[in-house]
Structures are given as C-alpha cells and as structure tokens.
Amino acid sequence: MTTLVERLQRRESTSAKHLTDPGPTDDELAEVLRAAVAVPEHGAIRPWRFLVLREPGQRRLSEVFVADLLSQNPDAPEEEIAKRREGPVRAPLLLVVAASPRVHPKVPEVEQVVSAGLCAYVIQACFHDMGYGAVWVTGKPAYSDRVKAALGLEPADHIVGFVHVGTRGPEAGARPKTRPDPDGFVTEWTGADG
Numbered sequence: 255m256t257t258l259v260e261r262l263q264r265r266e267s268t269s270a271k272h273l274t275d276p277g278p279t280d281d282e283l284a285e286v287l288r289a290a291v292a293v294p295e296h297g298a299i300r301p302w303r304f305l306v307l308r309e310p311g312q313r314r315l316s317e318v319f320v321a322d323l324l325s326q327n328p329d330a331p332e333e334e335i336a337k338r339r340e341g342p343v344r345a346p347l348l349l350v351v352a353a354s355p356r357v358h359p360k361v362p363e364v365e366q367v368v369s370a371g372l373c374a375y376v377i378q379a380c381f382h383d384m385g386y387g388a389v390w391v392t393g394k395p396a397y398s399d400r401v402k403a404a405l406g407l408e409p410a411d412h413i414v415g416f417v418h419v420g421t422r423g424p425e426a427g428a429r430p431k432t433r434p435d436p437d438g439f440v441t442e443w444t445g446a447d448g
C-alpha cells in the first residue's frame with residue numbers, strides 16, 4: 255500500500271490528446287468532487303464552481319470558443335479555428351473549475367481563487383490516482399468574458415482551469431516524469447542577520 259505522499263510524488267498530467275473513452279462514471283466523478291470540496295478554504299465562503307461537460311456540452315463549448323476567437327479576430331486562420339474547436343472535446347469529460355469570489359472583510363479575493371485552484375489540483379490528482387489520465391489547462395478562453403457568460407459565470411468570476419479527464423491512450427507516456435530537486439526552492443530562514 256503506497257502512502258498519499260508517495261502517490262502525490264508520482265502524480266502527473268496526461269496530455270489531452272492522449273485521453274480516450276471511457277471517461278469516469280458519474281459515481282467516480284461524485285467521489286472526486288467530494289475530495290475537491292475538502293480543500294482548505296478561508297471564511298466558509300466556498301467560492302468554488304464546478305461545471306461538468308460531457309457531450310453535448312463540450313460540443314457547445316467548442317462553438318463558444320470559436321465564436322470568442324472570431325469576435326477578437328474575424329480573420330483568424332483555419333488552423334487556429336480548428337484548434338479552438340478541438341479544445342473542449344479532446345477527452346470524454348471536461349470540468350470547468352471556477353471561483354466566484356465574494357467581497358469579504360477578512361478574505362481577499364486571491365485566497366478564494368487559490369482555494370478554487372486547490373480544487374483543480376485535487377480533481378486532477380484524484381483522477382490520476384484512480385487510474386485515469388487528466389490535465390489542467392487554461393488558455394485564452396479561460397480569461398474571456400464571452401466564454402464565462404456562456405458558462406453562466408460573471409465577468410468577476412475566475413475560470414481557474416479546464417480539467418480534461420479520460421482513459422490514458424497507448425501513446426501516453428509510460429515512464430514517471432523527472433521532478434526537480436526541492437532543495438532548489440528551499441531556504442531555511444532563521445531571521446539572523448548576515
């Protein structure tokens with residue numbers, strides 16, 4: 255039996271292009287979302303929003319992504335349009351993870367967005383742990399008011415990520431990724447001068 259620490263050390267993403275059917279069941283998704291809402295969160299604001307898209311929601315979002323691109327660049331090249339269209343339909347399941355921050359005297363917006371980011375991490379990590387592949391992405395549509403509106407979000411909301419989930423296809427990498435040495439990011443701070 256591996257520990258949670260060991261499993262988190264081995265967590266990794268699977269590129270959306272390597273995610274195939276079948277996607278997780280509704281019960282598996284419900285389990286993962288129960289883990290997501292167990293993230294640390296300040297002030298009992300619960301600013302998280304999870305939108306679950308399977309077909310046909312993914313197809314509709316594709317059209318929203320394309321309309322968003324064309325509204326900014328009516329002459330966008332065909333490859334760019336195709337890339338936008340493919341974005342939401344790459345894997346059997348797409349979760350939009352968003353924060354709907356509230357003005358709160360003690361909890362700045364950044365803390366609420368961070369908490370939603372933790373949800374995205376937990377969702378990605380849990381699906382990996384269950385044997386699925388998953389990846390957290392953003393891109394320009396995540397910052398578009400038009401996309402937010404189509405998803406029923408307000409301009410002040412933040413899409414912290416799109417999490418694609420599916421079964422890892424044969425082309426998905428088999429070897430665990432090399433991770434950096436944490437010592438490169440660590441300094442012991444003692445407060446002593448010098």
Ligand SMILES: Cc1cc2nc3c(=O)[nH]c(=O)nc-3n(C[C@H](O)[C@H](O)[C@H](O)COP(=O)(O)O)c2cc1C
Pocket residue numbers: 265266267268389390391392393414415431
């Ligand atoms: C907020 C956020 C946004 C991201 N957006 C993208 C993205 O748009 N495209 C992408 O390829 N990776 C994106 N990534 C990185 C992937 O989720 C993933 O971490 C990266 O491919 C490294 O793989 P690993 O998780 O196995 O280390 C994003 C990560 C974060 C935290």
